[in-house]
Amino acid sequence: MTSVRHSLKIALVAGLLGIACLAGRSASAQSTTPIHKKFSTGSSTVAWWITQLGLGSAGEYEINNFNNSSNALFVYTNGSGNAGAFDANTSNGVYAVSGGPSSLNSGHPSGVYGTSVDGSGVAGFSNSFIGVLGQSLNSMGVYGYSTNNFGVYGRSDNNYAGYFQGDLYVTGTVHYGSLSKNSDARYKRNVRTLSDALGTVLALRGVSYDWRQREFPQMHFSNTHQIGFIAQEVEKVLPELVSKDSQGMRSLDYTGVIPILVEAIKQQQQQIQASKAQIETLKAQNKQLMSMQTQLAALTAKLARMQKDQQARTVKGPAIVSK
Numbered sequence: 001m002t003s004v005r006h007s008l009k010i011a012l013v014a015g016l017l018g019i020a021c022l023a024g025r026s027a028s029a030q031s032t033t034p035i036h037k038k039f040s041t042g043s044s045t046v047a048w049w050i051t052q053l054g055l056g057s058a059g060e061y062e063i064n065n066f067n068n069s070s071n072a073l074f075v076y077t078n079g080s081g082n083a084g085a086f087d088a089n090t091s092n093g094v095y096a097v098s099g100g101p102s103s104l105n106s107g108h109p110s111g112v113y114g115t116s117v118d119g120s121g122v123a124g125f126s127n128s129f130i131g132v133l134g135q136s137l138n139s140m141g142v143y144g145y146s147t148n149n150f151g152v153y154g155r156s157d158n159n160y161a162g163y164f165q166g167d168l169y170v171t172g173t174v175h176y177g178s179l180s181k182n183s184d185a186r187y188k189r190n191v192r193t194l195s196d197a198l199g200t201v202l203a204l205r206g207v208s209y210d211w212r213q214r215e216f217p218q219m220h221f222s223n224t225h226q227i228g229f230i231a232q233e234v235e236k237v238l239p240e241l242v243s244k245d246s247q248g249m250r251s252l253d254y255t256g257v258i259p260i261l262v263e264a265i266k267q268q269q270q271q272i273q274a275s276k277a278q279i280e281t282l283k284a285q286n287k288q289l290m291s292m293q294t295q296l297a298a299l300t301a302k303l304a305r306m307q308k309d310q311q312a313r314t315v316k317g318p319a320i321v322s323k
Contacts, residue, residue, distance in 0.1 A: 120153075121144075131154070132154075171218065171219045171220045171221075172220045172222075173222055181255065193263065194259065194260060194263040196267075197260050197261075197262075197263035197264040197266075197267055198263075198264040198267040198268055198271075200237060200238065200260055200264065201260060201261065201264040203237045204229065204233070204234065204237060204238075204257075205229070205230070205233055206227065206228070206229065207227070207228065207229065207230060208225060208226065208227050209225075209226050209227075209228070210223075210225055210226065211223070211226065228252075228254070229252060229254075229257075231250035231251065231252045232250065234252055235250065238256070238257075238260070240256065241253045241256040241257065
């Protein structure tokens with residue numbers, strides 16, 4: 001390993017010297033004939049070579065490698081500076097570094113691949129555009145991996161730290177300060193108030209559960225006890241909130257439940273207010289009934305006294321008048 005790295009360092013020095021020589025020539029060269037500079041790592045086999053593409057002062061070069069298992073270019077530094085710095089000092093929308101897998105390669109090669117033990121594998125900076133741009137037709141535009149830090153880190157003082165054109169898939173836990181979802185009225189049409197939201201909520205079942213981590217290790221599920229819904233059950237009530245991936249596994253838009261809960265609470269509050277009004281009406285009627293019962297009791301008592309007095313007069317007979 002040490003001899004290989006030593007050979008690569010020797011080759012790198014030779015390559016950089018070759019680039020400098022070619023750069024000097026390119027200032028006056030206007031031919032479109034490629035110029036090759038080949039370098040060896042000490043054996044008779046050419047390890048890699050640099051090709052000037054013949055664009056004169058444009059200074060465009062290729063670095064190629066015969067050995068498919070080795071790096072075409074290895075840059076290493078022990079100092080405090082960067083091993084390599086690339087700058088596109090232009091406003092023409094070009095990239096300082098542009099990488100793309102060759103059509104000769106098989107598998108899933110990377111356009112730009114960076115690795116680091118403690119620092120950044122790939123770092124990009126821009127004053128007014130994009131620091132790191134990744135695009136892919138059939139795979140991942142940007143892929144990041146880290147054991148102790150950030151796989152992908154983005155920062156912006158005046159704009160988005162990360163912009164994703166398409167779906168974003170996360171297998172682990174998302175930690176965020178705030179979450180905002182597009183909701184401007186100008187984006188929407190066919191707006192209608194939800195009906196029977198309370199009935200919809202009553203049809204849902206909240207559950208507690210644990211993730212099946214062993215069966216699905218690629219999902220990186222948390223080992224903490226969870227509270228939520230079952231997507232298949234929600235799909236029967238609110239199919240708009242359930243989506244499927246290419247494997248048919250369902251996902252649930254939990255934030256979509258919030259408007260239903262809001263309307264359900266409002267409908268329930270209307271029922272409560274109606275019940276309160278009915279209770280007040282019943283209270284007034286009960287009060288009136290109690291008053292009538294009190295009056296009836298008084299009249300009954302008065303009638304009883306009158307009947308008693310009448311009976312007393314009947315027992316005594318007619319009064320005797322003395323002459």
